[in-house]
Amino acid sequence: MLWSKLFIPTLRDNPAEAxxxxxxxxxxxxxxxxLSAGIYNYLFLAQRSMLKITKIVREEMDAIGxxxxxxxxLNPAEVWKESGRWDVMGDNMFRxxxxxGRDLCLGMTHEEVMTSIARGELRSYKQLPQLWYQIQVKFRxxxxxxxxxxxxxQFTMKDSYSFDMDAAGLDASYEKHRQAYCRIFDRCGxxxxxxxxxxxAMGGSQSHEFMVESEAGEDYVVYxxxxxxxxxxxxxxxxxxxxxxxxPEGDLTPEEFSTPNFKTIDEVSAFTKLPAxxxxxxxxxxxxxxxxxxxxxxxxxxxxxxxxxxLGAAEVRAALPHEIQEWFGAAPGSLGPIGVKIRxxxxxxxxxxxxxxxxxxxxxxxxxxxxxxxxxxxxxHDLRQVAAGETNIETGDPLQILKTVEIGHxxxxxxxxxxxxxxxxxxxxxxEVTVIMGSYGIGLxxxxxxxxxxxxDGNGMSLPASIAPFTVVVTPVNMKDEALKSAAETLxxxxxxxxxxxxxxxxDERPGVKFKDAELVGIPWRITVGKKLAQGIVEVVERRxxxxxxxxxxxxxxFVRKGLLG
RNA sequence: CGGGGCGUAGCGAAGCCUGGUAUCGCGCCUGGUUCGGGACCAGGAGGUCGCAGGUUCGAAUCCUGCCGCCCCGACCA
Numbered sequence: 001m002l003w004s005k006l007f008i009p010t011l012r013d014n015p016a017e018a019x020x021x022x023x024x025x026x027x028x029x030x031x032x033x034x035l036s037a038g039i040y041n042y043l044f045l046a047q048r049s050m051l052k053i054t055k056i057v058r059e060e061m062d063a064i065g066x067x068x069x070x071x072x073x074l075n076p077a078e079v080w081k082e083s084g085r086w087d088v089m090g091d092n093m094f095r096x097x098x099x100x101g102r103d104l105c106l107g108m109t110h111e112e113v114m115t116s117i118a119r120g121e122l123r124s125y126k127q128l129p130q131l132w133y134q135i136q137v138k139f140r141x142x143x144x145x146x147x148x149x150x151x152x153x154q155f156t157m158k159d160s161y162s163f164d165m166d167a168a169g170l171d172a173s174y175e176k177h178r179q180a181y182c183r184i185f186d187r188c189g190x191x192x193x194x195x196x197x198x199x200x201a202m203g204g205s206q207s208h209e210f211m212v213e214s215e216a217g218e219d220y221v222v223y224x225x226x227x228x229x230x231x232x233x234x235x236x237x238x239x240x241x242x243x244x245x246x247x248p249e250g251d252l253t254p255e256e257f258s259t260p261n262f263k264t265i266d267e268v269s270a271f272t273k274l275p276a277x278x279x280x281x282x283x284x285x286x287x288x289x290x291x292x293x294x295x296x297x298x299x300x301x302x303x304x305x306x307x308x309x310x311l312g313a314a315e316v317r318a319a320l321p322h323e324i325q326e327w328f329g330a331a332p333g334s335l336g337p338i339g340v341k342i343r344x345x346x347x348x349x350x351x352x353x354x355x356x357x358x359x360x361x362x363x364x365x366x367x368x369x370x371x372x373x374x375x376x377x378x379x380x381h382d383l384r385q386v387a388a389g390e391t392n393i394e395t396g397d398p399l400q401i402l403k404t405v406e407i408g409h410x411x412x413x414x415x416x417x418x419x420x421x422x423x424x425x426x427x428x429x430x431x432e433v434t435v436i437m438g439s440y441g442i443g444l445x446x447x448x449x450x451x452x453x454x455x456x457d458g459n460g461m462s463l464p465a466s467i468a469p470f471t472v473v474v475t476p477v478n479m480k481d482e483a484l485k486s487a488a489e490t491l492x493x494x495x496x497x498x499x500x501x502x503x504x505x506x507x508d509e510r511p512g513v514k515f516k517d518a519e520l521v522g523i524p525w526r527i528t529v530g531k532k533l534a535q536g537i538v539e540v541v542e543r544r545x546x547x548x549x550x551x552x553x554x555x556x557x558x559f560v561r562k563g564l565l566g
Numbered sequence: 567c568g569g570g571g572c573g574u575a576g577c578g579a580a581g582c583c584u585g586g587u588a589u590c591g592c593g594c595c596u597g598g599u600u601c602g603g604g605a606c607c608a609g610g611a612g613g614u615c616g617c618a619g620g621u622u623c624g625a626a627u628c629c630u631g632c633c634g635c636c637c638c639g640a641c642c643a
Contacts, residue, residue: 011577012604013579037635143640143641509601517604
């Protein structure tokens with residue numbers, strides 16, 4: 001293609017509203033333009049990259065035997081009401097009414113519609129397993145769209161769904177997806193980690209997220225370099241650091257003491273001259289409307305995701321001040337486990353501890369010498385969020401906490417949708433069996449964003465060749481010089497003939513402008529046709545490294561071709 | 567939804583406090599000179615100053631309301 005004919009509106013200045021690198025560069029390099037908050041126009045370059053990403057995804061899905069569908073984005077309310085998610089999705093779902101007043105919504109995901117197809121058509125175990133997928137637009141009314149294309153209200157997803165007879169079948173479908181996802185992200189040139197993810201309260205048995213490390217991310221991953229252990233912070237486990245001071249010995253009895261205006265863990269620490277690890281922190285939560293007191297060590301933080309998992313609750317929130325007053329007869333800052341009537345859960349890190357400090361459920365008083373299991377009934381669970389400085393629970397190796405972007409998620413759904421929507425088939429013996437399902441998603445724009453986040457520098461982005469809008473740009477430094485012009489045209493034609501995705505920068509611009517634009521847009525290779533052409537030499541420049549090689553004209557295309565092969 | 571910031575030409579900004587005909591850089595158009603890292607000279611086009619009210623002889627500037635965008639938090643199947 002000829003650059004002079006293309007619409008590539010690059011900007012000299014950084015757009016004021018863009019803070020994260022991918023947002024800033026996609027705007028500046030002329031890939032995208034914003035239409036509204038969380039709604040973007042994909043211009044020529046973005047669409048070209050998206051098509052390449054789509055192609056890779058499609059090839060790898062097809063390779064595991066998945067069949068491509070295309071489902072409507074416009075969904076009737078009925079299927080969503082059947083699964084219960086018409087209500088669960090709340091304000092995140094875009095809803096509308098048709099001219100007759102019937103409820104419709106824009107699809108956020110397609111478990112319901114896929115399941116409705118399956119239950120209408122699948123009758124026999126002989127038809128299973130099935131792997132169905134689509135590449136389609138999704139709509140989510142995000143409370144706060146942000147970071148360019150990273151969190152938006154409309155985006156493209158590859159979503160697939162597996163239907164199997166039993167857990168072993170689901171395991172196989174899941175594993176196929178895990179491998180396909182690795183191939184997809186490898187081919188897109190991303191550095192990523194597959195991490196254990198929270199499968200939520202609704203019965204899913206296993207789930208992995210594919211994460212790319214990035215400052216622009218919103219998820220935290222706990223990673224152990226020594227063992228390869230990796231898990232979402234919501235799910236991760238660790239060995240806590242030992243208490244800073246040993247517990248007092250002996251079989252002591254709880255004893256009240258006055259702590260006027262000392263409410264926080266730190267204040268009580270300062271007052272008692274004992275570290276936070278000697279205290280028990282009481283966190284009052286409400287899970288699906290029911291109160292619960294979660295007890296964790298003073299220096300630890302409650303994980304709401306883990307608590308929700310233990311409770312089997314869909315929604316967990318902090319208790320309100322008046323609720324706490326009613327249930328405890330005291331205000332936050334003086335709460336404790338002794339004598340409480342509501343459900344009580346205790347974190348594993350408190351097991352075996354004794355003679356600790358906690359609130360007395362009486363304003364401005366605390367208790368010392370409180371022993372879990374003796375002074376109150378302790379039901380132990382893992383409720384604690386992993387913190388920096390902790391170590392691998394198995395091996396004691398150091399753990400890191402990384403900020404990441406989620407680009408894919410695979411999920412063993414189990415029977416949630418097949419049960420609620422009545423999807424079953426007959427087995428060999430003629431018995432009706434509920435089908436077991438999995439669902440698997442990739443956010444396609446996030447692949448592009450993650451690539452920009454990973455590969456950019458002060459001059460712009462530096463995309464992997466597999467997803468860059470062009471793989472090579474041929475740049476004559478002066479279009480008025482007939483020799484340079486015709487040599488460049490020849491090189492460009494040869495690139496095309498060699499199957500490369502080439503663009504000829506035939507604009508009547510000074511070389512600096514062309515170099516800057518090519519680097520901003522992130523084209524992996526550039527062939528510069530300049531003065532040395534007289535000696536039969538052109539320059540080949542690799543965007544990622546900036547490495548410049550002088551090559552005889554006749555060998556330039558082959559040089560780039562080899563470079564593209566890596 | 568809570569907190570903060572911002573809306574002036576395609577992009578980036580100044581002007582606003584202290585009211586008096588709309589300013590700068592880049593980009594764009596025309597002509598010329600240039601041509602290896604965002605050229606130079608000359609001429610030019612482009613703005614209901616987010617919207618609506620109000621105050622005033624006069625509002626980008628002061629007041630009120632609304633809308634939009636960004637960031638932090640809450641939320642995130």
